[in-house]
Structure formats: structure tokens, C-alpha cells
Amino acid sequence: MKNSYFIIPISLLVHIVTLNLTFYIFTPQTYLNAFSVVYLNVTWLVITHTLDFYPTARREGFMTYLNNFFRLFFFYALAYFALFAFLGYNPYSIDYLLGVYVLICVLLTLYRSLFFWARDKYRTHGGNNVNVVVIGRDKNLKKIRHVFDNSNFGYRYLGYFDNYKSKSPTYLGDIQSSFAYIFENNIDEVYCMASRLSKEEVKQLMSIADNSLKRIKIIPDNKELISRAMSIELYDTVPVLDLRASPLELQYSERVKRIFDIVFSSLAIICVLSWLTPLVFILLKIDSKGPLFFRQKRHGVNRKTFWCYKFRSMTQSDDSDTLMATKNDMRITRLGRILRKTSIDELPQFFNVLIGDMSVVGPRPHMEVHTQQYETSVDKYLVRHFLKPGITGLAQVKGYRGEIVERSDIVNRVRYDIFYLEKWSLWLDLRIIFNTITNAVKGEERAY
Template identity: 60%
Template sequence: MTRFKNSDLIIPISVVIHLGIINVTLSLLTPDTYNSVYHILYYNVTWLLITYGMGYYPTSRKERFTTNLNQTLRLYLTYGLAYFALFGVIGKIYKSFEYQLFVYLLICAFLILYRILFYWARRNYRTVGGNSVNVIVMGDDPNLTKIQRVFDEPELGYRYLGYFDDNLSKSSSHLGKIIDCFRFTLDHKVDEIYCFASKFNHKELKNLVNFADNNLIKINIIPDNKEIISRTMSIELYDSIPVLRLRKVPLDTEYSRIAKRTFDIIFSSLVLIFILSWLTPLLFILIKLESPGNLFFKQKRHGLKRNVFWCYKFRSMHANGDSHKRMASKNDSRTTRIGKLLRRTSIDELPQFYNVFMGDMSVVGPRPHMELHTWDYQTTVDKYLVRHFVKPGITGLAQIRGYRGEITKKADILNRVRLDIFYIEKWSLALDLRIVYQTIGNAFKGEENAY
């Protein structure tokens, strides 16, 4: 199916369809604003300039629908600002701001719908051989099976032909010795070669690169990872020296930090105004009636970069000297009657929205541990301190998966750290919203480990 191999029109077609969606929607719903040559030029040129500046269209072969959702959101927000800026320039707005907002949201909805249809169509197109590339691998490495699994995914459009290695193998994908690859590559119209650097010396690699360059074949070098490369690594050039950054997370970017902080401020403000404003005096009376002591319980915990901060909760226990050394356990005698209700519904955690508003915590993130536990786990649990690359949260991925409350066995803390690191590496606003939604649901249903 060589006729399907080259798909250079994919990006131009997408550009035309995107502009078509924008122009048709505006011409039908806002004709008074749209029907001007200057305005038409403005809508189209700003879209082209913004997408070019963001590098939106040059997509990679491995990109999926969910790969660059953050970038897509930034594009819609930026173009939205440009869209409404026009009304400031012309000094008037057609119908009303609310109507124009509706029109723009409708444009975004159509663009998202096209994105869904695009990736669906591309998957089917690649499944039948379209936009595909023939690939081979040079060298047998422990990571060979992993890269083979990637090549075997139909939606990515790779046609994996096999690998070459001087060691004999009974594997059906073993095509022969290294010397055999040159003739095979030309006979089978190979488009890309993937080469494990650990299997070749400098001279052999140079020969492979020269062969590929002289035959219009792309060559990709897979570095010797020494078992340390992670999913979140990225590569940067320091002058002409490639440097691998092994841990680059979404919240490293200024945009992501601003988006998350904005969400934290808005969400915590709503809780402080509409819930804690009336709940705090009510709980003050109920807690005081049952046991003497303060309304709030505060404890030093480690946050971002292991900085210490005061974490606040509604007091759920009788005054005792073990609070800073021992976690609450099932049927804990220290817990008051009102405290059991507060802990079962997670209401005792609500004062931490003050921490969120002040910037010590986030609504969603790894749960902060008391100082004593941090000192212990940082030496006994591998990668424990990775959790402190981001702000701690009131709730988190580990908590909605059932890993909350008392730590009774080593697997509890290991699974928490694993899920916390996964959250850090895969953070998105959509993930935060899902965690918040499930946390609220769990609070109403009740949780086994909430005591």
C-alpha cells in the first residue's frame, strides 16, 4: 500500500478545516462583526500566527488525542484573548459579551469535535496502511521488547519488519547479522532505522549514520540508559551537547503552575466563603462541648522542596502528647465522638483550604506527612522525596485509590509513593478535577480507612 505512505496533506487539510470552522461559524452567527475584509483577515491571520508560535501543527507520529491537551487549551485561551481584543479595538461588540462568549465556546466545541474525528480517522487510516513507515532495529537489547510493543500499535503507523543482531536467535523477528541489514534495508524500502547505541562502537555507528544519510533513510539512536531513564525525561542542547533531563514534570512550566494556582485560589475561596464561614463557628461549639482544647489542630509537615509549614485541621481528638508521633488508628481511644464523624466524612481536613489559599498546599497533590514520618521514609522508601517536587494536597490520587489513613504495612506507603509519582508525572487540570470529583463522592459514601 505504498500509495498511502506519504500523507503530506494531513497538516494543510487540518489548517483549512480549522479556519473553515472559525469562518463559517462567525459568518453565520456574527455577520455584523465578521463581514469586513479587515476583520476576516484578523480572525485568520491571528489563528495562523498563534498556532505557528506555539508549534501546534508539527505533530509527532506518536501523538494521540490526549497527548497535547494542555497545549490545545493554551491555544484556545490565547486565541480567545485575541478574539475579544478585536472588540476593544473597534469600540463596540455585536449583541452582547455573553453572546460573543457563546459563539467562541461553540467554535472551541467544533474544533474539539474535529480533533476527535481527526484522531479516529487517522487511526483507521493507519490501520489499513496509510501514513505508515517501515522500520527495523539494530541490535538486541533488554529494551527491544518494549520498543517492539510500541511499533505493534496499529494507530501509530509503524510497520515493524524485525531486528538485526550478530547473536543467533530463534525469534521470528530476527532478520540476520548486522552486515545483512544494508541489503535488506534497500530491498524492503526501510524508512527508519532504530539503533541501540550500547551495541555499537563509534566507527560502527558512524558507518550506519553515513549509510542512512546516503540512502535517504532516517536513523534514530537509542542511548544506553543504564537502567536510569524514566518516562518523564527530556533532552536539551547545551550548545551542541545533548543533555538528558531525567525528571521533567508538567508543573515545571510557568503556564501549568499559574493554571494550578489559579484553580487553587478559586476553589479554596469558594470553600472558605460558602462552607467554612458558617461551619467553623458551629464546629467550635460542638467540639468545645465535648472536650476542652483548641478548635484547630496544627502540625508541622513537609511541603514543596521539603519546606516545613503548619498544616491545619479541625481537632478530632482529646488533647494528648502522641499527636505528633502516632497516626490515628482504627478505634483510636484518643478520637472524640464528634471527631469520629469529622474524620469519617473528611470534614476535619477542611481548614487546610486556608493552607491552600496561603500557598502552602494545593487542592490536589501528594498528602503531606508529619516530620517524623518524612525523616523515616526518606531513608527506607525508594524515591519517597520525589513527592516533594510539587506542593502537597488536601486530596490526591493515592487517597481516591484507597491509600489513606493509617499505614499498617510496607505496601501501603510504597503504593502511595508510586501513585504520587504517577500523579506528578501525569499532572493535568483534568486529572485534578477527576480527583476532586471522586473525593467528594467518597466523602458522601464513606471510606473504609477514614477513621
């Protein structure tokens, strides 16, 4: 970032001062020990360095790398509370120490908010701007203009060069004339459309970059393949595009989600299913003949088949594995209508979560026959199988649960499932769970 040399030192200083002042004011006995002072500061430096917490990307905003912000709070909390184990005594109660730490988190979040607010205001008034031009015009020019036109990012777009003349007010001339223009007009960054440049022109631009203080950035000829979910990896010196990247591909994210699944499903089994299962068993025996549980083969992650468990809500029939429940379905028992309306029939799937076949949140698993039907008729349907299926999911809380009446139902369900795959976060899972509980209490039109 241009003129950003002091951003990291200032932010680091503010953070260190905030930490030490808060600890000194609210836990003064901690500061009677020199080891405590050194420990609290060194662990902050080590953790922030490990997490690469102080990036200075021009397009960084308050929400950018927010997951890193919460990871920092989590790991520093572990280090903070471990301090008293090292000291061998605790002069304050755990509740009090937790309150002090929450205050620190609030203060640091407030500083982050004020920092980006002040930076955005400064850039809006012309400060911290960089002059940019684009060489070559293709479909990506319009897209990247949206980034340049965002005043919070601090770009000053001057125009583009292309060998095809245009009457556009931002057209600056042919590609050959761009070389002189870059030096004569104090251009900071040059964005080049690879699809519009010859090999020799690219080499010439690279030479400019190597022999000047100009930043040259190449926008690849993506053949319309690149999406928001794409990531790039280097295999030695060969760039490789991953067109369907997900946060859950990271080992850290995968483990966090699995730990959450184990803890949440264990609590659900111990606190709810332990007493609810015998009650449902008695009521089912009174209501209709048949077993307590209904199990069905469904497709999970990587299209692997697993047994999905539910409380039985229908009479036994030969078409249970091929025919989805419909509104006013005669197969649904009296008790079954209550179980389905409140989604209680789905609760045994917490056993599926505990053994690892499912997750608490994810795309809903479909019957085998439906997977075979939709994988050839619905675009990108199989993408949802990159994840473990869930007891609830984003599509379900957005209204796309239960019976598929129209084609738009399955299309939108897949769309939300793919969005969840690309944008997963623990916070998103918690929001989906909260909305699921809220919907179950209020009642849903399509819960039948």
C-alpha cells in the first residue's frame, strides 16, 4: 500500500498500549511480576506474527480477514489464561479475568473500526491514492473498474490503452504510446490484460517493472473460468487455478467444524435425545405400528452412501425410498405431522453427526434416486457433495426445504448450498442454527 510504512508500527503500538493499560488498570497485581509483563507482550507479538495479522493490502476493509481477528482473540485468550497456571496462583476470579479480556476485545475491535473509518474518509478526500492505468480492453475492464471506482480503496483511474481506437473519454491511445505515458504521468500501478497483449509487449512491460518503481500487474486471459471461489497455487513456478476453493479445505477450518459438530451433537444427544427418545417411542407405539427409527440410504460427501436416521413419521410403505413426502401426504401419521412440523423427526441425525457421516450444518442429503435424477438435470448439482451433508443448511433457512414442487426449488437449493460451500465460517453456522431454531418455533409453511 502506498505510503503505508507507518500503518503496521502505529497499529502495533496502539494494540500493545491498549493491552498493557487495560491489564495495568484492572489487574495491577499481574504487573508486580516482570515475567507477566514480558509474557503478555511477547505472546501477542508471536501470535500476531504467526497469524500474519498486520497485512496492508489496499483493498483491506473492516470485514477483510475478520476471521483472523477472531482467531487472534481465541489464541491470545488461551495464552492469557495460561499465564496464571505458570504463576501458580490467581489473584483474581475467573469471571473477573474474563470480563477484563472481553473489554480488551471490545477496545481492539473499536480501534479497528475507527481505523478503517478514518482511512476511508482520508481516501475519499484524495489522500493515500495511487494512479492507475489499464493496458488492453476486454470483458475484465468493466469488472475491474468497479474496484477502481470505489473511493474507499484509494485508486485514481486515469484510463486505458488499446490498439482498437475508441471514442470513450477514458481511452488514452494505443498500447505503444502507453510506455511513455506511464513515466510522464507519475503512474503508480499498471494493469495489463493478457488477452490483448503480444508476447513482446508483455516482455516490454516486465522490463519497465524491473527497471523502475512502477508496479505491473497482469490480468490473465481467463476464458470466463475465474470465479469468486477461485484460488491460485504455485506448483514450483507453474500457477494452478483451483476453480472451486472453499474455506473448509483448510485443515484449521475443517478441524474447527468437526470439533464443533462433536461438541454440539454430544450436547444434543445428552440433553435432548436422552429423554425425548423414550417419550417419542411411547407415543409412536400408541399412534401407529412400526419401529421407532426410520433409516434410509442417502448420498453424503463425495457422493458416498450412508444410512440417515430419523424418527419414523410415516406408515411403512414400499415407496419410502423413492417418493418424497408431499403436502397432505396420506402416509404421514398423526404424531408424524407434529414431528415433521417441529423438525423433531430430524434429531436422530445427531448420531450421524457424531460418527462423522453428517455435519450439524451443510447441504441436506437427498435420497439416492433424487441424486441420480438431479445430477444430470440440474447444473452444478454435484458441487454440494464436496461437503458433508447437514441436519440443517442455508437453503433450508432461506425457505427451500422439503418437497420440490417447481424446478426453481432445486435450482435455488443448489445455489444456496454452493454459496455456503464458498463462504463457510463458524459464524455462518451459528446464524443458520439460530434461524433453524427460530423457524421451528414459529413454524414453517413447507414443514410437512
